[in-house]
Amino acid sequence: MIRRPIQQLSPALVNRIAAGEVIERPASVVKELIDNALDAGATRITIEIEDGGRQLIRLIDDGSGIPEGDLPLAFASHATSKLLDDDDLFRINTMGFRGEALASIGAVSHARIVSRTADGVAHEIQNRGGEIGAVQAAAANVGTTVEVRNLFFNVPARRRFLKGTTTEFGYISDAVLRAALPYPSIEFRLLHHGRLSLHLPIVADADERLLAGWPDEFRDGRMSIDSGDGPYRLRGLIGTPECARPVLKYQHFYLNGRAIRDKTVQHALREAYRGLTEPGRHPAAVLMLSVPSGDVDVNVHPTKSEVRFRDGTRVYGLVMASVREQLIGSNLAPRAAPRIELADDPVRQNMQERLAAFFKGSLAGKAVVDERGEVALEAPVTVPAVSSVAPMEQFVGAKPQVAIPAMKAVSNSAAIQLHNSYLVAESDDGLIIIDQHALHERIMFEELLARVTAGPLESQRLLIPRTLPATARQMAMLEQIQPLLARIGIEVAPFGPDVVAIQSFPSFLDKLEPADFIAELVDRGETELQNLSEEELLHEVLDMMSCKAAVKAGDPLTPGEIEALLARRELVERSSNCPHGRPTTLRLSLRDLEKQFKRTGF
Incomplete structure (x- = not known):
C-alpha cells in the first residue's frame, strides 16, 4: 500500500463532510430551516417544495430577519448569534446553536438567503456549492426567505441514494408536522409543486394542534396530561390502550420544544401502560417535557435528536407517574392485578x-x-x-x-x-x-404463498369503496407497493389530496375490515417494512393476512x-x-x- 502524506483538507471538502452528518436528505434541510425560523420568532412559516426537494426547497418566515451586516456570516461555518461563550453551550434555549446548518446546506446546493429586519431594507446573499457571493440589495417583506436549489448537485453518490419524489416529499411532510406540533401559535403551510399539502393554522387550544399528529379515530380516546415536579413539567396527550399500534409512529416526544428520540421517556411510557396493551403494540402519546436548560445536554448528536439528562431518574419518574395516574383516573389501569375467573363451574x-x-x-x-x-x-x-x-x-x-x-x-x-x-x-x-x-396461521401462510406463486389472489370488488386518510408519505408507500398489492388482490387508489380508496379486497378476508388492514399495513410500511426486498415484503404482508384471518385464542x-x-x-x-x-x-x-x-x- 502506498503511503500518502498527511495534508490539510480544503474548506470546501470539510464543509461537504460536515454536510453529510447534518444533511441526509431534503427533509433534513427543511428541519434545519424550520429551527432557524422558530429561533427568529416567526409566527407564519411557509415551505414550498419541488420534485420532493431535489430541485427546490423554499422556506419563508415572518421572523425578525438577519441584519445586512450579519449576512456574510450566515453561510460561514461555526458562525452563530445563539452562543456568546462556553457556558452558553450548557444553557441552550434555542433550536439551533452550532452555526453549521446553513454552511452545510450551502456546501451541497445552490442556496440563497433574502432577509429584512423591521428597521432595515432587504438584502440577499448566495452560496453555490461553497462559493459565497457578495451581499446585494433585494426586495422582500420583513422576515427571511431561504431558497435551496439542486440539492446534492456536487455529491452525486448522495443524490443517487435519495428515494422517489413522493417518498422524499413524504419525509418532508413528516418533518414539518413533527416540528409544528408543539407550536399552536405558529401557522405552518407546506406546498408541493404549488399545491397546498399541509396547513396547520394558529389555534388557541394546544391540544388541537397536538391532535394533528394522530388519526381522527384517536380523538375520542385522548387524555390530557399536565403535571410537574418543580421546574420539571410534562404536558401532552396520551391515547387509550385501544389506540396502541404495532409501530412507534404515533409517539412524539419533545424537550423544551425540540423533537427528540429518548429511550428513557419511551421506556417510562411503556411501563406506564404495562398490562394494558397487547405485547408488541405501542401506546399513542405526544409528550412535551420542560426541563431547565442547564439540566440537559442537547449537543450529543449531529441532528440534535438525542439528548442526555442530568437527572434521568427524575424524568423517568415524572413520565411514568403522570401517565399512570391519568390512566388510573380514567378507570383504564387496575390498581392491583385482577383475579381472573376461568369458569363458574x-x-x-x-x-x-x-x-x-x-x-x-x-x-x-x-x-x-x-x-x-x-x-x-x-x-x-x-x-x-x-x-x-x-x-x-x-x-x-x-x-x-x-x-x-x-x-x-x-x-x-x-x-x-x-x-x-x-x-x-x-x-x-x-x-x-x-x-x-x-x-392455523402457519397453514394459511403456506397456502397463501402457494396461491400467490401460482397467480394473483382472488379479489372482490367492494360495492362501497372504503376510504382511509393518508399522509403524503403513506400515499407514496402505497404507490410503491402497488404491484405487490395487486398480487394479493388489493386495489387502492388516491381519492383526494389526503385520502385513499380501497376498491378491491381479497375475498377470503371477508370478515376483516379493509380499512383496518390497510391502516396497519401503512403504519408498518413506514417503519418496519422500508428496507425489505420484494420477496421479504410479500412474506410480511402474507403473514399479516394469515394472522388476521386465522382462528384466534378464545374461539x-x-x-x-x-x-x-x-x-x-x-x-x-x-x-x-x-x-x-x-x-x-x-x-x-x-x-x-x-x-x-x-x-x-x-
Missing part, C-alpha cells in the same frame, strides 16, 4: 387448576426438538401431589367426540379443545398440545373444525412454527407421563 375450575399445575410442572423441564421440529419436554422439576389429581374421566367424557384420521404425529383418538385456545390430542408416543391460532371450534385443522396440519411444511417463529406444537411423551405418575423406577 367448580368442577371445571378444579380441572383447569390441576391441568395448569400439571403442565406447568412439565414445562419446567428441559425442552428438546425432535425430528419433526416439535418441542419435546423432558422430565419436569415439580410434580403435583398424586393424591390431588382426580381421575380424568371426572372431567372429560370417556367417549371420543370425533375420530381423527390416522396421521404421522396424531393418532386416531379424540382431540379436545382446552380453554378455547389449545387442542390436546393423543400421539403415537404420548400427547401433543397445539396452539390453534399459531397452527370455540366444533369437532369438525378441529378435525379439519389437524388434517391440514399434515399437508403443510414447517408446521412446527408459526410465521413469527413461535412453536405451534408441544409434545409430552408417554414416558414423561409415566414419570409424572411415578410409574417408572426413576
Whole structure:
C-alpha cells in the first residue's frame, strides 16, 4: 500500500463532510430551516417544495430577519448569534446553536438567503456549492426567505441514494408536522409543486394542534396530561390502550420544544401502560417535557435528536407517574392485578387448576426438538401431589367426540379443545398440545404463498369503496407497493389530496375490515417494512393476512373444525412454527407421563 502524506483538507471538502452528518436528505434541510425560523420568532412559516426537494426547497418566515451586516456570516461555518461563550453551550434555549446548518446546506446546493429586519431594507446573499457571493440589495417583506436549489448537485453518490419524489416529499411532510406540533401559535403551510399539502393554522387550544399528529379515530380516546415536579413539567396527550399500534409512529416526544428520540421517556411510557396493551403494540402519546436548560445536554448528536439528562431518574419518574395516574383516573389501569375467573363451574375450575399445575410442572423441564421440529419436554422439576389429581374421566367424557384420521404425529383418538385456545390430542408416543391460532396461521401462510406463486389472489370488488386518510408519505408507500398489492388482490387508489380508496379486497378476508388492514399495513410500511426486498415484503404482508384471518385464542371450534385443522396440519411444511417463529406444537411423551405418575423406577 502506498503511503500518502498527511495534508490539510480544503474548506470546501470539510464543509461537504460536515454536510453529510447534518444533511441526509431534503427533509433534513427543511428541519434545519424550520429551527432557524422558530429561533427568529416567526409566527407564519411557509415551505414550498419541488420534485420532493431535489430541485427546490423554499422556506419563508415572518421572523425578525438577519441584519445586512450579519449576512456574510450566515453561510460561514461555526458562525452563530445563539452562543456568546462556553457556558452558553450548557444553557441552550434555542433550536439551533452550532452555526453549521446553513454552511452545510450551502456546501451541497445552490442556496440563497433574502432577509429584512423591521428597521432595515432587504438584502440577499448566495452560496453555490461553497462559493459565497457578495451581499446585494433585494426586495422582500420583513422576515427571511431561504431558497435551496439542486440539492446534492456536487455529491452525486448522495443524490443517487435519495428515494422517489413522493417518498422524499413524504419525509418532508413528516418533518414539518413533527416540528409544528408543539407550536399552536405558529401557522405552518407546506406546498408541493404549488399545491397546498399541509396547513396547520394558529389555534388557541394546544391540544388541537397536538391532535394533528394522530388519526381522527384517536380523538375520542385522548387524555390530557399536565403535571410537574418543580421546574420539571410534562404536558401532552396520551391515547387509550385501544389506540396502541404495532409501530412507534404515533409517539412524539419533545424537550423544551425540540423533537427528540429518548429511550428513557419511551421506556417510562411503556411501563406506564404495562398490562394494558397487547405485547408488541405501542401506546399513542405526544409528550412535551420542560426541563431547565442547564439540566440537559442537547449537543450529543449531529441532528440534535438525542439528548442526555442530568437527572434521568427524575424524568423517568415524572413520565411514568403522570401517565399512570391519568390512566388510573380514567378507570383504564387496575390498581392491583385482577383475579381472573376461568369458569363458574367448580368442577371445571378444579380441572383447569390441576391441568395448569400439571403442565406447568412439565414445562419446567428441559425442552428438546425432535425430528419433526416439535418441542419435546423432558422430565419436569415439580410434580403435583398424586393424591390431588382426580381421575380424568371426572372431567372429560370417556367417549371420543370425533375420530381423527390416522396421521404421522396424531393418532386416531379424540382431540379436545382446552380453554378455547389449545387442542390436546393423543400421539403415537404420548400427547401433543397445539396452539390453534399459531397452527392455523402457519397453514394459511403456506397456502397463501402457494396461491400467490401460482397467480394473483382472488379479489372482490367492494360495492362501497372504503376510504382511509393518508399522509403524503403513506400515499407514496402505497404507490410503491402497488404491484405487490395487486398480487394479493388489493386495489387502492388516491381519492383526494389526503385520502385513499380501497376498491378491491381479497375475498377470503371477508370478515376483516379493509380499512383496518390497510391502516396497519401503512403504519408498518413506514417503519418496519422500508428496507425489505420484494420477496421479504410479500412474506410480511402474507403473514399479516394469515394472522388476521386465522382462528384466534378464545374461539370455540366444533369437532369438525378441529378435525379439519389437524388434517391440514399434515399437508403443510414447517408446521412446527408459526410465521413469527413461535412453536405451534408441544409434545409430552408417554414416558414423561409415566414419570409424572411415578410409574417408572426413576
